[in-house]
Amino acid sequence: MAVHEISHPLVRHKLGLLREKNISTKDFRDLASEVGMLLAYEATRNLPTEKVTIDTWSGPTTVDRIKGKKITIVPILRAGLGMMDGVLKALPNAKVSVVGLYRDEQTLQPVTYFKKLVKDIDQRQALILDPMLATGGTLVATIDMLKQAGCRDIIGIFLVAAPEGIDRLRASHPEVDIYVAAVDERLNADGYILPGLGDAGDKIFGTK
Numbered sequence: 001m002a003v004h005e006i007s008h009p010l011v012r013h014k015l016g017l018l019r020e021k022n023i024s025t026k027d028f029r030d031l032a033s034e035v036g037m038l039l040a041y042e043a044t045r046n047l048p049t050e051k052v053t054i055d056t057w058s059g060p061t062t063v064d065r066i067k068g069k070k071i072t073i074v075p076i077l078r079a080g081l082g083m084m085d086g087v088l089k090a091l092p093n094a095k096v097s098v099v100g101l102y103r104d105e106q107t108l109q110p111v112t113y114f115k116k117l118v119k120d121i122d123q124r125q126a127l128i129l130d131p132m133l134a135t136g137g138t139l140v141a142t143i144d145m146l147k148q149a150g151c152r153d154i155i156g157i158f159l160v161a162a163p164e165g166i167d168r169l170r171a172s173h174p175e176v177d178i179y180v181a182a183v184d185e186r187l188n189a190d191g192y193i194l195p196g197l198g199d200a201g202d203k204i205f206g207t208k
């Protein structure tokens with residue numbers, strides 16, 4: 001399993017802005033979407049391409065086209081929706097498979113309440129979107145669902161990941177690679193990432 005911590009200056013700068021204590025809902029939303037687009041750009045860096053010859057204004061020319069598996073993005077409700085617009089800017093043709101899970105505040109266990117996957121998910125690469133990878137329970141449950149539907153090619157992008165969640169992912173689904181803006185220090189006693197971003201869903205939806 002590979003953890004790609006994207007060190008591009010734009011990503012680091014925008015992540016720094018996301019960490020500001022008094023950030024507005026609008027700014028958090030805009031930045032989550034922008035970093036989502038940049039992470040999607042990195043996560044698709046190795047997509048295979050093929051040469052095709054096309055007609056252009058100056059005659060036939062050979063150009064590159066992406067080939068191979070199509071992609072479905074998988075935003076995890078709610079907070080994953082905050083990255084979706086940005087990711088769709090990079091992948092405008094991607095189909096969207098939505099899953100809804102929340103983390104029980106007491107037990108920190110994921111609770112699934114929604115699932116609507118594209119029909120041909122077994123033929124696609126799934127790109128999971130969630131701002132936060134904390135204990136890893138939500139991500140592992142999501143991957144379980146995708147595998148049950150026949151999907152075998154899965155990667156994920158996150159704004160911030162905790163080492164504890166990465167260890168959990170490695171133990172359960174070691175073939176799933178992830179792309180993150182930062183691997184932070186640790187979880188606090190309530191399962192929040194430190195230094196982290198706070199509750200990403202509340203910040204995106206303004207529900208604090």
Ligand SMILES: O=P(O)(O)OC[C@H]1O[C@H](OP(=O)(O)OP(=O)(O)O)[C@H](O)[C@@H]1O
Nearest residue numbers: 077078079102103134135136137138201
């Ligand atoms: O790695 P875990 O410990 O499972 O925690 C991470 C999950 O917690 C947050 O969602 P939350 O439960 O707050 O739901 P929300 O998106 O509706 O706010 C976050 O967006 C992840 O989905």
Ligand SMILES: O=c1cc[nH]c(=O)[nH]1
Nearest residue numbers: 134192193198199200
């Ligand atoms: O730090 C965290 C952990 C889980 N969910 C969040 O939104 N933030």
Ligand SMILES: [Mg+2]
Nearest residue numbers: 199200201202
């Ligand atoms: Mg939340």
